[in-house]
Amino acid sequence: MSSLRNDPSIRSLLSRMPENVQRTFSDDQLIHLKVAIGARQWGKHTVDCRGVIKFFKYRYYFVLLAGRNRRELSKKEQKIAAISQAITISMFSFLVITILLLIIYLVKSALGVDMFSNYSFGVWAWFKELFK
Structure with missing residues (x-):
């Protein structure tokens, strides 16, 4: 299992999918998913x-x-x-x-x-x- 799959945002995304679908993503696809998810995660602001x-x-x-x-x-x-x-x-x-x-x-x-x-x-x- 790649270290990218241990990333909290990727883990959260994958946990909402069936296990057989989770395994189909390549590292390249996961990187692009992380970028797409990261673009809309603002976090908490004062x-x-x-x-x-x-x-x-x-x-x-x-x-x-x-x-x-x-x-x-x-x-x-x-x-x-x-x-x-x-x-x-x-x-x-x-x-x-x-x-x-x-x-x-x-x-x-x-x-x-x-x-x-x-x-x-x-x-x-x-x-x-x-x-x-």
């Missing part, structure tokens, strides 16, 4: 959202899958992942710093502290109007 949207007489489906990447990445993919991670961290840091500066500015303005006399960014006036 986020798995699927739906259908009807637009006039047409129906469109959407799939949103997200989860931990378990694949081995090529050098190019590793480089792209590192750049993407650096950009994401930079954007998140910029957003957090901007929000913190805004909060500090609003607290300063609420306390009546003027850094520059007769000058205002207008943020405090906008904030007061917003929560009037």
